[in-house]
Amino acid sequence: MSSKESCRNELRTAIRQLSDRCLYSASKWAAEQLVGIEQDPAKFTPSNTRFQRGSSSIRRRFRTNEINSTPPTGVAYVSTPVMEEDEAIHGDFYLLAKSYFDCREYRRVAHVLRDQTGKKSVFLRCYALYLAGEKRKEEETIELEGPLGKSDAVNRELVSVERELSTLSKNNMIDPFGLYLYGLVLKEKGNENLARKVLVESVNSYPWNWSAWSELQSLCTAVDILNSLNLSNHWMKEFFLASVYQELRMHNEALSKYENLQGTFTFSNYIQAQIGKTQYSLREFDQVEVIFEDLLRNDPYRVEDMDTYSNVLYTKEYFSALSYLAHRVIMTDKYRPESCCIIGNYYSLKGLHEKSVMYFRRALKLNKKYLSAWTLMGHEYVEMKNTPAAVDAYRRAVDINPRDYRAWYGLGQAYEMIGMPHYALHYFQKSVFFQPIDSRLWIAMAQCYESEQLHMLEEAIKCYKRAANCNDTEAIALHRLAELHRELGQPEEAAFYYKKDLERMEAEEREGPNTVEALTFLATHYKTQKRFEEAEVYCTRLLDYTGPERETAKSLLRGMRIAQSGFPSMDVEHFHP
């Protein structure tokens, strides 16, 4: 990795260039990373670093292994790019255009720059046109909204923007920013292969545009695709890889990348938030909580990624903390999709599902592609027993991101509720494909196979086995496995699983009807197997319970004694070698 100072210089230049081109998010991101780099304490007064120092002690708490400050990575970029600037005469037009852009008057931007041929002007013109089209699309969507905001509105500028950019790129007259926009347009038009190619070209020639990386990340839907990308080495690539790994659910790889990056960008809130999100996917809720609390202390008005925090609070049912967070984001910025999600979660936890749906809907009004809001809204609809609406919401979620296993699972559940096991099964399979370590999914799938319409017990058993191998917290799998085997007339296997289930219940010090059932079966089973000693052990344990089983146990014991005394010859034979 290149030195901190060179990173800093690169970022400083990049921020100027990005904001000059009105790529606001990318420049914000770059600035955050710039401040995230650990300052040289010798050079700065404490007041400069106070903001960063904040709570580094807490940060370190969860760092699994201390990282050497500069882990080796491939060849780094050294050269700071010198972007060619348009001539001064055109500069005046550019200044006017940029001011219009800042006031969000996109069409005027395009008009002012209509005859400009400099790369910078061409980019801003096309970008403004694209945004004008997007804006109009949003408006149209609201005007002609179908159920759940489904509409056929399209960005009408896409075609002309694409045509212009493709001609430019054919003639090699396009700069990395133009390429980024071209990639964006291609992606929107569904031409993903070309979009990937163009974006790779863009980030290879100008790696500091995080927006380009994010678009590229959203197009990397499988490891094979990632591996096929021909990316030059640069420290920005590490950020990208981490983000892709995170999205591809390769959580450990992602974590190690982020921790590496923290070597240089020690105080980057972005990295910390990403680590939090990854830990959330790993279901390490305690850690996530600490991370986000810390983050909020440093950056109290942060709204980004805070919905993950609220999810944790929701799962852990921390009413007061969630309420506090909700009130806080309302004061910061009420009309952000993240804020709405947090409030939605809050109402959901309070059992006010209608209100909660309202807020998720608002989140989606603000950002139609806000994945988690769709999924969470689906959950709320399920709670409200409004299956069709739930199905629709989940559909939208998987439409946006087909790797969202929660939405697939929700779809499966919804279809199971309306008695369509074939559909449900398909969706469970999907969800299990993306999250094979979650026992709930396997169990849901197994139950589907068990349903009357399908009745494929063999397959159900396979699923339960998988569930049992995962961490089955609710301990359904073992029990059902045993029962199924018993139903299929396979007493050996049934006994095996009953025994395992029993062991587990003992370990967790749990008792209930399942215990009785297991004991009864085992007792009977060993008796028919003529393994009386084991049978007796189970029978005696059964005697501790009340109810009809106790009588059964008694009669079993009696039977065994008669058998042992009545048929000694069996024992004799038994002692024969």
Add this chain to the structure above:
Amino acid sequence: MREEEIEKLRGVIRDCVSKHLYSSAIFFADKVAAITKDPADIYMQAQALFLGRHFRRAFHLLNASQIVLRDLRFRYLAAKCLEELKEWDQCLLMLGDEKLDEHGNAYDIKDNSAMYLDKDGEDREINISSAIYFLRGKAYEALENRAKARQWYKAAIKADPLCYEALECLIENHMLTCEEETSLFSSLQFGPEDGWLSSFYSCLIKKNYKENVVEAKFKELGKESSKTNLSSQSFMRALKDNTDLLACKAEYYHQSGEYQKCFELTSGLLEKDPFHLKCIVVHLAAAMELGQSNELYLMASSLVKDHPQKALSWFAVGCYYYCIKKYDQSRRYFSKATSLDGTFAPAWIGFGNAYAVREEGDQAMSVYRTAARLFPGCHLPTLYIGMEYMRTHSFRLAEQFIMQAKAICPADPLVYNELGVVAYHKKEYNQAVWWFDKTLALIPNPLTEMWEPTVVNLAHAYRKLKMFHEAISFYEKALTLSTKSLSTYAGLAYTYHLQDNFSDAITYYHKALWLKPADPFCSEMLNVALADECRQGIDPKLDLR
């Protein structure tokens, strides 16, 4: 009066004519003619009368003077008067009875050694016989004898390539098929200094050439400039951006479906010359394809205000209504346009389309038939008749008509697509693939959304041939052009289903149903696929993990 005074008076008359003071011109011409009795002065008087719109009087004057039958110019002017009076039979009679041989060369039965008084000769003059042929053509056209009209127009342009009007009539009224156009063009004899005109004409008479041909022609025009000397170089450069030429380019863009490009070009042109008729037609058509109803409304209103008697104006109104999907109104206005000017081809086609879109096949067919009769050089009516037959599943008839359209214009990709569709419906899938391939070969790259159906058709045909890999690759290609097509998703899903790839099949059935939730084929096939997948058991891919 003395000779020089008369000469001065003649000058006054010429000046009056050029200042459009026709009454004065008539007054003085009458006096001069009375004094001199010179045929040339009589001609001048007749000319002044003609320009002053006293046609009957001019004709009478010419007829009264004995020279009329001997001098071609007199005869021509007399015929022009009759034309204005709409006495077509008389007009033809006046022009004499030349005939055309099978090569289109004119000959006179009785050679009457026409006298030709060259009075105010310009340096270059349009051959008078060319003008006569052209007028004869117009008379025949007015008499609805289109075959003869066409012959005489051709004769006119052959007699003198500078007679642009004849060429314009032939092209704008779609009188010639593609082949005839080229053969006519090659038979034209240009003067040595008219090289530029030759290339200019060759740009005008294109009918769906491939892009490179047209581009090459435009380049040729550019090159022409570099060959010749400096002064003509700038002249050629100016010509390169000539509106006529660029309007042709726009028309070409329109034909190859690049509506956006076309629209931008015509918008620019109309800024320069807002009343260029040909350009307006192309502009309207492009705006309609792009759904620019606002633009259409403005154009239509201003056209109707400025030229209420022109077919074009009402055609524009029809286009506007067609664009906002009010087909009944649009039909009414297209019909109005055709009744104002029966030779305005776009209105006829719009008229037919407005019927066809409402699935009123019979009416549409009758309109198309009329159009096909009126415009033998336009392949669209014939093609549309074929499409209408296809809709009623009369594939043999459809094929016949489409083949006919292909004969008229062998370069339009749309024709080949339709042939492919016919072959597909006749279950001749190999043939269909062949036609679709040919279609795609004729389309300039990169493909635009307009040609997405062809790609899908090709994929369907491959699927029917059980060439699933090819089918899938073409379906995917279609998806890069448009992601809003039900049939692409359904086809792709079904192909995967046929390959026993249930998981992908289900995904794509879902996508299809997302576009149209009530589609019976997809929802039924989805159920089948889900059951199939279930029967297959757990995906072995999952167990590998």
